[in-house]
Amino acid sequence: MLEARDITVFRGERLVLDQVSLSLSAGEAMLLTGPNGAGKSTLMRVLAGLRKPDSGELLWQDRNVFSDRMAYAHNIAYLGHQDALKPGLTLKENLSVFSHGDSLDEAFESFDLRPLADTPVRLFSAGQKRRAALARVILAQAPLWLLDEPSLGLDVHSVDRLGEALRNHRQKGGMIIVTTHVPLPLEDVRHLTLSGVPADEWTGEFTVA
Numbered sequence: 001m002l003e004a005r006d007i008t009v010f011r012g013e014r015l016v017l018d019q020v021s022l023s024l025s026a027g028e029a030m031l032l033t034g035p036n037g038a039g040k041s042t043l044m045r046v047l048a049g050l051r052k053p054d055s056g057e058l059l060w061q062d063r064n065v066f067s068d069r070m071a072y073a074h075n076i077a078y079l080g081h082q083d084a085l086k087p088g089l090t091l092k093e094n095l096s097v098f099s100h101g102d103s104l105d106e107a108f109e110s111f112d113l114r115p116l117a118d119t120p121v122r123l124f125s126a127g128q129k130r131r132a133a134l135a136r137v138i139l140a141q142a143p144l145w146l147l148d149e150p151s152l153g154l155d156v157h158s159v160d161r162l163g164e165a166l167r168n169h170r171q172k173g174g175m176i177i178v179t180t181h182v183p184l185p186l187e188d189v190r191h192l193t194l195s196g197v198p199a200d201e202w203t204g205e206f207t208v209a
């Protein structure tokens with residue numbers, strides 16, 4: 001089980017997350033929504049153990065994540081805005097680092113990547129890179145998926161494939177937290193909306209010469 005209690009984060013002088021709490025159990029999914037700048041990606045980085053909150057606690061199986069981040073890292077698959085693939089390597093070379101054999105085949109199948117297996121990733125389109133990054137999420141075989149705008153750049157067919165991957169993961173007892181600005185094929189999902197901490201009103205004026 002994942003539990004976040006009163007997570008508070010400042011970026012510079014600015015309060016971005018103000019005592020945000022959530023919890024998630026096996027098989028559950030949560031949709032994280034809110035306007036641009038509301039703090040969704042910041043919260044995802046905290047949940048991924050990549051950023052320590054200024055106050056609050058993050059617990060995985062009742063243990064504090066930040067007291068042993070390395071142990072926690074084995075339990076998560078985090079997809080950020082960057083696809084984190086090596087451009088000079090082929091797709092197969094990129095993904096083989098994470099797995100071999102059957103699981104690699106399954107990951108290729110999940111996002112129709114077989115025809116691109118021997119192509120260098122630098123030649124991929126934005127959507128193809130996103131599909132490859134999603135295949136990597138599957139390969140991680142981690143119980144908790146943290147997906148920041150996973151459908152970015154995906155065509156309609158690939159969004160369907162994403163829906164299937166999300167469903168399969170939950171059926172196996174996996175957990176998912178996902179941010180999105182567009183509808184996703186995700187049933188029976190809990191919602192957390194970040195409204196954003198209001199910035200001070202900008203009081204400047206433009207002068208037209």
Ligand SMILES: Nc1ncnc2c1ncn2[C@@H]1O[C@H](COP(=O)(O)OP(=O)(O)OP(=O)(O)O)[C@@H](O)[C@H]1O
Nearest residue numbers: 011012014016034035036037038039040041042043
């Ligand atoms: N590198 C940074 N340094 C300082 N402040 C930052 C930095 N990156 C983001 N912020 C601030 O943190 C706030 C939250 O950003 P974050 O990326 O978490 O929002 P978001 O909800 O994911 O937005 P979006 O929907 O546009 O992806 C932003 O409003 C911005 O003011």
